[in-house]
Amino acid sequence: MKGLYMILLGAVSFTAMGQTNNNFPVTGSATIYDYSPMLFLKRNTNEGGFVQGIQTQLLDGTNNWFYGAVHEGKWTVGKGDYQNEKLTVLNNGNVGVGTDNPLANLHVNGIMRWGGHNANYLYSGQDGIGAYFEQVGNDADKSSIRFQTSVLGTGQNYSVFSIDPEKGFSFFSWGNGNSDVGIGTSDTKGYKLAVNGKVRAHEIKVETANWPDYVFAKDYKLPTLQETEKHIKDKGHLPGIPSAGEVKANGIDLGEMNAKLLKKIEELTLYLIEKDKQNQMLNKRLQKLEGDNARILKQLKHEK
Structure with a gap:
């Protein structure tokens, strides 16, 4: 590919309108004076590939930075020459940093960092x-x-x-x-x-109201075991507890379900307390009967 490197001091052609006191010294910086100064870099042939831009060089002649257009497409900033692209702008306006083929308005191939006040x-x-x-x-x-x-x-x-x-x-x-x-x-x-999936945790805290301490109130009507038995036979689950079908369709509220389970535990505790009282009464009656039987047997032996 043929390359056309046009440096300001060696520009082949330029247009300067208005003032004519431009300054092109042999050494030092060149200056173009105009209301809207422009420097035109134009090809002098239509053959082969081309580059239009400014190539800067160090004192020893080593290429430093290149700024310009490559062929009829992208505009690029390159280190050393136009082939080592660092910043690229395509015809469609896409800007690439670290890539010569940006696929979006801004395409960065590498790490981005920003900071400062109101810059985050x-x-x-x-x-x-x-x-x-x-x-x-x-x-x-x-x-x-x-x-x-x-x-x-x-x-x-x-x-x-x-x-x-x-x-x-x-x-x-x-x-x-x-x-x-x-x-x-x-x-x-x-x-x-x-x-939608499994959840694992070391601890879950659920806050809920209506904790069933009311089961131990004096005016609480404890269902009889016969009523509970009938409900189980008719419904297939404990009273106040959702069925398997309801749980499958609607799930359960952890706080509400814990309260319901605690209610059943408290009711079961009351049943056990009542049964324990009945057992104690039966034991006392049994002990009395055993004592009476022993006295009767002893009396019968003496009579013989």
């Missing part, structure tokens, strides 16, 4: 409407990451996903957002957290 944001969409990525803080031990997106394009209803080293993981929303979180599913069915 990446926006998408209009101001206040759309989404943005935010890094909060520049301290490596305390920096947090936040992803935010607006809801319904109002700029007021939006959701935030945040990872903070002190506060941990959080998801919340303002306005009309419902703050629902789905893991493995997009249908939360109105619950704040819906998980």
Whole structure:
């Protein structure tokens, strides 16, 4: 490929309109004076590939930086020459850093870093409407990451996903957002957290009201065992406990189910207490009968 390197001091042609007091010294910097000064780099042939640009050199003649157009397409900044591209702009406006074939408006092949006051944001969409990525803080031990997106394009209803080293993981929303979180599913069915899969935890705390201490109240009507037996025969499950079909279809509320199970345990405790009292009474009656029998047998022996 033929290359045309046109340096300012050796420019083949240029256009300068207006003032004519341009300065092209043998040594030092050249100056073009005009209301809108422009320097034109034009080909003098239509044959072969071509390069139009400015090639800078060091004092020893080593190529330094190149700025210009390559063929009829991209504009590039290269280190050494035009072939060692560091920054590329295609005809469609795509900008590439570290790549000569950017596939998006901005395509970076490598690590991005940004910082400084009010410089920790990446926006998408209009101001206040759309989404943005935010890094909060520049301290490596305390920096947090936040992803935010607006809801319904109002700029007021939006959701935030945040990872903070002190506060941990959080998801919340303002306005009309419902703050629902789905893991493995997009249908939360109105619950704040819906998980389609297994969950493992060391500890789960559930806050609930209506804890069944009322079972031990004096006015609580304890179902008879006969009533419980009839319900089991008719329904196939304990009274107040959902059936297997209901659990399969609707699941269970952990707090509510624990309360129901505790209620059954408390009722069972009352049954056992009552049965223990009955057993004690039976034991006393048995001991009395055994004593009476012993006295009768002893009396019969004496009579013989």
